[in-house]
Amino acid sequence: MLQADLSSSGSITRIEGPLLFLKRNVNVGLNDSVVVIDEQQRNRPGRITALDDESMIVEVLETTSGLSLSNTRVRFHGEALHFGIGPDILGRVLDGVGRPIDHGPPISSKKRLRIDGMSINPVARETPRDFIETGFSTIDLMNSLVRGQKLPIFSGGGLPHDRIAAEIARSAKLLGGEANDFVVIFVAIGVSYDTADYFRNTMEESGALNHTVMFLNLASDSSTQRLLTPRYALTAAEYLAFEENRHVLVVMTDMTNYCEALREVSASHGEIPGRKGYPGYMYSDLATIFERAGCIKGCGGTLTQVPILTMPSDDITHPIPDLTGYITEGQIVLDRELHRHDIYPPVKVLPSLSRLMKDGTGEGFTDVDHPALSNQLYAAYSRAIHVRVLASVMGTEGLSETDRLFLQFGEEFEREFVQQGQRRSLEESMTAGWELLMKLPISELNRLSDMQIDTHISDRERQQRRGS
Amino acid sequence: MSEARINWISGPVLRATSEQQFHIHESIRVGEVGLLGEVIRINGDEIVAQVxxxxxxxxxxxxxxxxxxxxSVRLGPGLLGNLFDGLLRPLTxxxxxxVKPGIQARVEEKFGFTPRLKPGDQVEGGAIFGTLNSAKGRPQYALVPPWVxxxxxxxxxxxxxxDDKTICIIKESDGKEHQLSMCHDWPVREPRPIKKRMKIQGPLLTGQRILDSLFPLACGGRAAMPGGFGTGKTVLQETLAKWCDADVIVYVGCGERGNEMAGVLDEFPQLEDPHSGRQLMERTLIIANTSNMPVAAREASIYTAVTVAEYLRDQGLRVALMADSTSRWAEALREVSGRLGELPGESGYPAYLSSxxxxxxxxxxxxxxLCGKTGSVTLIGAISPPGGDFSEPVTTHTKRYTKVYWTLDSTRAQARFYPAVHPLLSYSEDIQSLVDFWKQNHHPDWLKQRRRFLSMMEDQQRLERMARIIGKDALPPRQQHTLMCAELINEAFLSQSAFSDIDRYCSPQRQAAMMRxxxxxxVKSEEALERGVAIEDISSMPLLRRLQRMGEEIGEDNIKAFTQLSHSLDEAFSKLKEGETDAAG
Known part of the structure; x- marks a missing residue:
């Protein structure tokens, strides 16, 4: 199966961080995969990252500790890194480079795929349109997720992003569908054992473990390997989505660790650093991961991504969230202040966004009035925040009657709409939204048409009055 | 054909040695699969190339x-209505x-040809020798290559x-023969020749009120559109591509999202061009280098696009080119420059970024x-400044070379106020030359009213700062009136939903009517205020809601309704007076 299986020993001239510098005495190509074998016959995977006539550089994907110049052999595979996958990957737990760590049998290699993947032909892409109900009002109603989208969660240390991701993974479904619609691929990138264990237990409790594949690169694993973990996982995801026609939801946590590893490896290559020391190609590199989400014409399956990243010191302009935001189709931003007020999920609605919402909501997809309602809630809440700033300086006395209503609306919006004790269906979320708007004067609701006001606000107000 | 041997590779850059001669910017084929590349540096017998x-x-x-x-790229009738990669190779x-490397795809298609010349005619480079019809795009002309x-x-x-069959033979005076097909090749980095530049004739109408009425762009002008992520750059670019009154749209997705390209391909064929009534896709050409496609091709895609735009311009068409986003192009420059080990300038960009x-x-x-017609290329480039910081190199340098500047504001976008163009941070240097256009379109007061609107927005910002300290209610009625009017301009005029069937496109007539x-x-409310009507009575007029929603409620086919609304306004204001006298009495 392998095109070439050459081995070379004694050609290493230098070891530096994760990099081996070798004399070039075999004919190999850029990005070819290799195995580095040490004195104890331990195998470590690697790949060739630069080449010239005399020398080559091998990036070792595990630690290089214990390697020596003379007694280390390198075996060349003659092709780029590949991943052998079969349908029996479901329900398995693998390490960061796709090797089983659950004491189960090896995975059957029905298909061998390059882990770097290839860009999806833009002509072959299908516009993502199927609305996914996650159970969170702030996502479903305000920033809808659709199948084939990449919608990251921008979080911070100590915020409940893991819980939100686990709940999305467990209970995401199509409108009127079953919760088991999705195959979930959980990708741990440099996270602690506890986090990985938490996910495993949550999926196990909900009985969804046989719909789940876990790729674990823990904090203690090497950082070079961290760069490959999302690629192995997405190769598996592409296989399941586009070969086995499954709907795949990939949850990746934490992309910040991925970017840190990228910076570390780039520095060891001696590359010119860009903003905050991250390499200049970080945008393109992240794009090769995130752009693998999508739907393909004629394929039954889809690939949806929910990457999680923790913003260093909660700064949304930091290069990691900044570049991610330019690639992904929106973002869900979590807020420390809401979290402090015990609001769960602490979704900061204003900076959150779903770019594909327009394609998967409204008539024929969800509810005719869904986009208008979301728009009006956004406009009203943003006005409320504006008033809150005014009131913070001079108190509520100087506010006009209308402004005071908005201030109150803002409070209730956070407490009753953002905050939720249990899963809400889209319909329940919408009802909650209309009820909040009822408390504002109709003259202020200029994102709603007269008809929408008549059906959802005036009529109900009248009914309520009759009821009470 | 010269040949070289690779001796070093790193990412998209390679070095090779050769005894033979290579030229700077010569295109090359690399390796067994024939990857496309370009020579970017020559040093002795070593060449450096980007792949x-x-x-x-x-x-x-x-x-x-x-x-x-x-x-070079091949320019011909098969361009419109199709999607291409950064090097103008069709994606099908x-x-x-x-997408696999090394594609050399060609679309086998036939085009209708009607000759416009006969044997014996003398022609010069750039002349029209026939008309061409294709199944997918609008009719075009067959051009004699500029050098013939x-x-x-x-x-x-x-x-x-x-399109590659010889359909015309031209003999030069020295006896040299040229066999012409519908296509000819043109190097992407070289501007196509023209007879002469023209003065600005009129605006490129975009159908967006905040752009056409406040910050208009001239046909043949250039605009920059900076905005952080989520401020709606792409949606605005797409909206312009849909509704602007150019004859042809060249849309470059430069390092952007694949799903967006899919969305355009999905949506455009279903839409109708409001100016010609034909399918929107017929006038559109898309160049897609999505963010995960090779970086070096991203650098080329911008040149490819502008070359195609010039070719279509040479047929006498008004072409608009939307580049989304030029920051990704600059980053591609930076990446290649870094691999070459060039001395980095500001933020790591090469020193030649500006040029x-x-x-x-x-x-x-x-x-x-050259063929004696008039044509234009209008450039609209989106910029994605890192961290939303407009002082970064790409934004500042672009600002020097563009005349229209549309700043997208994240606070507006977060309130779902679209298009999120900030009225105080944007400008247009084409204003004076477009006054005539609005005069011809029955809006002689355009300049005056525009100035009034902008100064109100400016006052609003100042007053809001003040209101933060002393409270809104403490402001005198005149200033509260300014706040109210600025709010109305924002909500009723500047806000325009790209997804509303009625309001996504706004004709100049409708814009003028709304502005008036x-x-x-x-004016009326000012008068009322002077008369002593309370500001609360004005701001609680039920008619205000009709004004705020007029964009959604009054469509292109019903422009008369604005006059009716104006009459009801007069009536309502006259009643206000009566109401007040009642209260006083």
Whole structure:
């Protein structure tokens, strides 16, 4: 199966961080995969990252500790890194480079795929349109997720992003569908054992473990390997989505660790650093991961991504969230202040966004009035925040009657709409939204048409009055 | 054909040695699969080249073949209505679900040809020798390549031919013969020749009120559109591509999202061009280099696009080019520059960033073409400044070369106020030259009213700062009136939903009517205030809601309704007076 299986020993001239510098005495190509074998016959995977006539550089994907110049052999595979996958990957737990760590049998290699993947032909892409109900009002109603989208969660240390991701993974479904619609691929990138264990237990409790594949690169694993973990996982995801026609939801946590590893490896290559020391190609590199989400014409399956990243010191302009935001189709931003007020999920609605919402909501997809309602809630809440700033300086006395209503609306919006004790269906979320708007004067609701006001606000107000 | 041997590879950059001669910017084919590349540096017998495709698997020792000519694209009738990669190679469904390196695809298609010349005619470069019809795009002309002059010795009769068949032969005075097909090649980095540049004639109408009425762009002008992520750059670019009144749209997705390209491909064929009534896709050409496609091709895609735009301009068409986003293009420059080990300038960008940007934006122009028609290329470039910081190099340098500047504001976007163009941070230098246009469109007061609107927005910002300290209610009625009117301008005029069937496009007539109506309200309410009507009575007028929603409620086919609304406004204001006298009495 392998095109070439050459081995070379004694050609290493230098070891530096994760990099081996070798004399070039075999004919190999850029990005070819290799195995580095040490004195104890331990195998470590690697790949060739630069080449010239005399020398080559091998990036070792595990630690290089214990390697020596003379007694280390390198075996060349003659092709780029590949991943052998079969349908029996479901329900398995693998390490960061796709090797089983659950004491189960090896995975059957029905298909061998390059882990770097290839860009999806833009002509072959299908516009993502199927609305996914996650159970969170702030996502479903305000920033809808659709199948084939990449919608990251921008979080911070100590915020409940893991819980939100686990709940999305467990209970995401199509409108009127079953919760088991999705195959979930959980990708741990440099996270602690506890986090990985938490996910495993949550999926196990909900009985969804046989719909789940876990790729674990823990904090203690090497950082070079961290760069490959999302690629192995997405190769598996592409296989399941586009070969086995499954709907795949990939949850990746934490992309910040991925970017840190990228910076570390780039520095060891001696590359010119860009903003905050991250390499200049970080945008393109992240794009090769995130752009693998999508739907393909004629394929039954889809690939949806929910990457999680923790913003260093909660700064949304930091290069990691900044570049991610330019690639992904929106973002869900979590807020420390809401979290402090015990609001769960602490979704900061204003900076959150779903770019594909327009394609998967409204008539024929969800509810005719869904986009208008979301728009009006956004406009009203943003006005409320504006008033809150005014009131913070001079108190509520100087506010006009209308402004005071908005201030109150803002409070209730956070407490009753953002905050939720249990899963809400889209319909329940919408009802909650209309009820909040009822408390504002109709003259202020200029994102709603007269008809929408008549059906959802005036009529109900009248009914309520009759009821009470 | 010259040949070289690779001796070093890193990412998209390679070095190769050769005994033979290579030229700067010569296009090359690399390795067994024939990856496309371009020579960017020559040093003794070593050449440095950037490769436009994934270099995985390349190895030292593989061959590099020179083509003898600079990186060129084939310009012909098969462009419109289709999607291409950064090097103008068609992307089609036949290539499969994933893009593979080394594609040399060609679309086999026949085009209708009608000759416009006869044997014996003398022609010069750039002249029209026939008309072309294609199934997917609008009708076009067949152009004599700019370097060919002479006498037509033979021309094929009308019929359907493939685009590479010889359909015309031209003999130069020195006896040299040129066989012309519907296509010819042109190097992407070289601007196409023109007869002469023209003065600005009129606006490029976008159908967006905040742009056309406040910050208009001239036809043949250049605009920059900076905005952080989530401020709606792409949606605005797409909206412009849909509704602007150009004859042809060249849309470059430069390092952007694949799903967006899919969305455009999905949506455009279903939409109708409001100016010609034909399918929108017929006038559109898309160049897609999505963010995960090779970086070097991203650098080329901008030049490819502007070359195509110039070719279409040369046929006498008004072309608008939307580049989304030029920051990704600059980053591609930076990446390649870094791999070459060049000395980095500001933020790691190469020192020549500024001159490259200038080269690109200078290719925008309204011109007299070689064939004696008038045409134009208008450039609209989106910028994605890192961290939303407008002081970064790409934004600041672009600002120097563009005349219209549309700043997208994240606070507006977060309140779902679209288009999120900030009225105080944006500008247009084309204003004076467009006054005549609005005069001809029955809006002689345009300049005056525009100034009034902008100064109100400016006052609003100042007053809001003050209100934060002393409270809104403590402001005198006149200032509260300013706040109210500025709010109305924002909500009723500047806000325009790209997804509303009624309001996504706004004709100049409708824009003028709306602008006049709001101005009328401002004047009327000022008068009422002077008379002593309470500001609360004005701000609680039920008619205000009709004004705020007029964009959604009054469509293109019902422009008369604005006049009616104006009359009801007069009536309501006269009643206010009565109400007040009642209260006083």
């Amino acid at each position: 436009y495709e994934d270099t995985s698997g390349l190895r030292p020792g593989e061959a590099v073949f020179g083509s003898g000519s600079p990186l 469904l036949e290539q499969g679900n994933f 002059n002479g006498e037509v010795t033979w021309i094929d009769e009308a019929g359907e031919y493939p 490259r940007l200038a080269d690109f934006y200078e290719r925008a122009a309204a011109v007299h073409t 109506l709001i101005h009328h309200f401002i």
